[in-house]
Amino acid sequence: MSQLQERIEQFRKMANDDPDNELGHFRLGQLLMENGQLEDAVKSFQRTLVLSPQFAKVFQLLGQCLIQLNRREEAVKLLTEGYVVADEHGHNMPRDEMGKMLVSLGAKAPESKKATSAAGATGDGFHCQRPGCIAGSHAHKLPKPPMNDDLGRRVCDSICADCWNDWLRNYSVKVINELRLDLSREDHQGQYDEYMRGFFGLE
């Protein structure tokens, strides 16, 4: 079994054991996509969106799969919806990518209500990069990096305090248990960090 297939099995298990965890489905979808299993990736991404309908990055990846599968009409409908969601939450990167895809499909991107991310912010003006950030325009920056390494500094620079706490309270232990990680081992720490980067969209 290749390493990619092994990881797919790992996340398939995670998605089955914990079917309401959108991140298991999301990571499974990404890995299936990487492995060219587009029909299966579509199902995982669709499931992710049922659980987390504001997860902008998922719209983008699902749109890419649909385009590659020549399901044009579905792609246009989904990307139009995704564009609006991403725009509302200030996720400019996936929004602009989806805009480009819509144009490449001969469709039109919806009008952006917030061309710049600063508009309408009521938090401390900090913009969180996590796709599907739970704080949106109310985001606050972490007071200091949560870990004393590069990843910790990246999290502090780009992820809001609410999303960090969401990870810590709701997902971190789950990931350690589900993937049976022993964080004293370097390869396991690497997997944990990779999962965290996936969670925050820091890839």
Ligand SMILES: [Zn+2]
């Ligand atoms: Zn956030």
